[in-house]
Amino acid sequence: MNGTSPEIMTIMAAREIHNGDIVFCGTGISMLAAMAAKNISAPDSVIFFESGAVDALLEDLPWAVSDSRVMWGANSTGGLMDAFATMQNRITGNRVIAILGAAQIDIYGNLNTTAIGDYSKPNTRFAGSGGGCDVASFVPRCIVFMHHERRKFVRKLDYLTSPGNLDGPGARRRAGLPPGGITCVVTNMAVMRFDEDTKEMYLDRFYPGITPQQVLEHMEFAVDISRARPADPPTEEELRILRGKCDPRRMQL
Amino acid sequence: MEDSRSKVMDLDEAVRTFVRDGSHMSIGGFSISRNPMAAVYTIIRQGIKNLHFYVHSNGTGIDELIGGGCISRLEIAYGGNGKAATTCIRFRKAVQEGEIQVEDYSNYQMTLRFAAGAMGVPFLPTRSSLGTDIINRWGFSEEMRQKDPKIAGKKLVVVDNPFGSWADAPRVVLVPAINPDVTILHVQKADYQGTCRILGLTYADIEQAKASRHVIVTCEELVEPGELRENPGLNQIPFIHVSAVCHVPYGAYPTAVYRCYDYDPDYLIAYAKAARDERLFRTYQDQFIYGVSNHGEFLERVGRKRLGEIKAxxxxxxxxxxxxYDRGEAP
Incomplete structure (x- = not known):
């Protein structure tokens, strides 16, 4: 198939970004997806880091969102107060699309980035929410990058760090959250979305060489596969721009 | 510095004066940037214990302090060391083994908590975390909260919007203020009275400083007040918040200071490797922390050549x- 698995994931996520979007991203392939979108189909999208840097050039890949590299060519640098206010504020917040990662996800798109096992004495401790819970609480669209594995697509999260659809239809509204949260899951096998009525995850697109059945085998819970179609693989043009402009030194892909 | 308004102090003395066993404190910076590392290593060398710590997204600083046995309670949003360790290693170990008590918040919540402390209000509202375990799961018990007057009696409180449906938010989360005993920041430039000029991202340093009873500032460059007063709009922290100023070039090493030097990926990767193994970690600490008496000696041990290589x-x-880039842990 065309492109490696990280390249396909990056392009699938980049296609979710519309021109004019404000893209909240971390480092690694989430940042590459934002850069790919900017170079391919969304030239007026704005890359935004929770550390406070807006619209950086990103000519060198940062190691962290606080890295001095996120300041090069940026239009402004503030702090966390400004950055999160931009997302909580509905005027700018409704334009934000976030790209996140997680250790676990459930059928409603809720994420765990905190701990595996009992919270008070976990088997595995992760870094924590960072700004993940904030952005998933505030903005209408979030993409999550996941590796498709049974231990990651779980029936019950060990800890609910960032809100997707919580426990189903109407739950975000009942909790007091604006609509949105996690709306798209991009994995190494497929793209998953959430049903408007049930708020449950379903299989939307599967990659070349992958079957819907194989996707199901890599999840602890079953999802609707009746709407699944083959994904359009990355085009030569998309890959050329991704490789040539976004990561020319091939440090990430 | 004959000026009676001067707050210039030796770092060792500043830490000895303002940081005590059991102090509630915070440090500035974000993951691998502008952590006040010279002060962190000084705290470890002085053997200060049982610190109650508040951070949003921190990394190198808190991980060293946890490894040094200085922290017993930690309120945190994120602990990561860039690509050297996507989860801080001593932090992970200490939580998994129950050696420290940890309570999780989000980055915005921690920032708002410092802001509330800086503003002198008991709490601020946000919509972040409604419906999540950040609200449901407490790291500190109610009994422990009742016993300690320095921490709020509850973790987070959800209330209906008292203005009805105003601003289209039916409910909000109230996050309690933090007022640390002491906050330590590392900045590019400060004057001897304590006014600070931070270049580039400020993270939550300003809110952290203004919420604290005492602030220790370490700086790359120590200047006369007149220099910073020529362009007061570029300064973020006025001297009224600051208790001590310490001139410590490379005082954030091995973390980055914008326009001065980068983080040292070799150091951070070697640290991450050592942190995974008890024996290697003791050897690391003996060599770089306990085996030197101050930051200048530490930098000599690192080597001038290395410092030259990370110059901005x-x-x-x-x-x-x-x-x-490719030498770090897989993302």
Whole structure:
């Protein structure tokens, strides 16, 4: 198939970004997806880091969102107060699309980035929410990058760090959250979305060489596969721009 | 510095004066940037214990302090060391083994908590975390909260919007203020009275400083007040918040200071490797922390050559030739 698995994931996520979007991203392939979108189909999208840097050039890949590299060519640098206010504020917040990662996800798109096992004495401790819970609480669209594995697509999260659809239809509204949260899951096998009525995850697109059945085998819970179609693989043009402009030194892909 | 308004102190003395066993404190910076590392190593060398710590997204600083046995309670949003360790290693170990008590918040919540402390209000509202375990799961018990007057009686409180449906938010989360006993920041430039000029991202340093009873500032460059007063709009922290100023060049090493130097990926990767193994970690600490008496000696041990390699490009503000990206832990 065309492109490696990280390249396909990056392009699938980049296609979710519309021109004019404000893209909240971390480092690694989430940042590459934002850069790919900017170079391919969304030239007026704005890359935004929770550390406070807006619209950086990103000519060198940062190691962290606080890295001095996120300041090069940026239009402004503030702090966390400004950055999160931009997302909580509905005027700018409704334009934000976030790209996140997680250790676990459930059928409603809720994420765990905190701990595996009992919270008070976990088997595995992760870094924590960072700004993940904030952005998933505030903005209408979030993409999550996941590796498709049974231990990651779980029936019950060990800890609910960032809100997707919580426990189903109407739950975000009942909790007091604006609509949105996690709306798209991009994995190494497929793209998953959430049903408007049930708020449950379903299989939307599967990659070349992958079957819907194989996707199901890599999840602890079953999802609707009746709407699944083959994904359009990355085009030569998309890959050329991704490789040539976004990561020319091939440090990430 | 004959000026009676001068707050210039030796770092060792500043830490000895303001940081005590059991102090509630915070440090500035974010993951691998502008952590006040000289002060962190000083705290470890002085053997200060049982610190109650508040951070949003921290990394190198808190991980060293946890490894040094200085922290017993930690309120945190994120603990990561860039690509050297996507979860801080001593932090992870200490939580998994129950050696420290940890309570999780989000980055915005921690920032708002410092802001509330800075503003003198008991709490601020946000919509972040409604419906999540950040609200449901407490790291500190109600009994422990009742016993300690320095921490709020509850973790987070959800209330209906008292203005009805105003601003289209039916409910909000109230996050309690933090007022640390002491906050330590590292900045590019400070004057001897304590006014600070931070270049580039400020993270939550300003809110942290203004919420604290005492602030220790370490700086790359110590200048006369007149210099910073020429452009007061570029200064973020006025001297009224600051208790001590310490001139410590490379005082954030091995973390980055925009326009001065980069983080040292070799150091951070070697640290991450050592942190995974008890024996290697003791050897690391003996060599770089306990085996030196101050930050100058520490830097000598690291080597001037290495410091030269991470020097910031004057235009870009970071080292443009670091060959490091693929040497970190897989993301």
């Amino acid at each position: 490009d004057p235009t870009r503000g970071y080292a443009t030739n670091l060959q490091w």
